[in-house]
Amino acid sequence: MTTLRAFTCDDLFRFNNINLDPLTETYGIPFYLQYLAHWPEYFIVAEAPGGELMGYSECRCSGGNVLMLCVFTVMGKAEGSVAREEWHGHVTALSVAPEFRRLGLAAKLMELLEEISEKKGGFFVDLFVRVSNQVAVNMYKQLGYSVYRTVLEYYSASSGEPDEDAYDMRKALSRDTEKKSVIPLPHPVRPEDIE
16 A cells, blocks of 8 residues: 655655666756755655655646655646746656556656646646657657647757757646647747747
């Protein structure tokens, strides 16, 4: 049985099994501590029966509020403009430990973020994913996300390889009754062009 509890600083040293995945974007401890210090009420961990962390997702749910749950770890804040119908939830990272994959945990995390974004009045949820990560792209499509635009050279490469493009994928929420937020852009953009 999965246990939900408050996220603690010690958890930062327990999720290496998740963060060492080559497709997972990782951040320095100060990044996580900043979110934990500013929004501790939004940090919740989900543990497997043996006490290991199963996965996490970091999300921004537009507007400055943050949520983090650890398997079930969601870190989020809201961003965008309500006037321009761009108020939305943004997934910063979603990763599940290899031994806990194919159990529906990623889908559950995304569902939680979407529910939070709905409650905050978001028009859509978006995320960035490597173009080469077809497993993730297909999973997001199964969850109702579509490619809104391609962002050229979004991910920095290591070892002298070229930078990698990303898909900005979106899913409209109930507030976007006309689904304007998911109409694909006809051309790619550069990272500096993203608001």
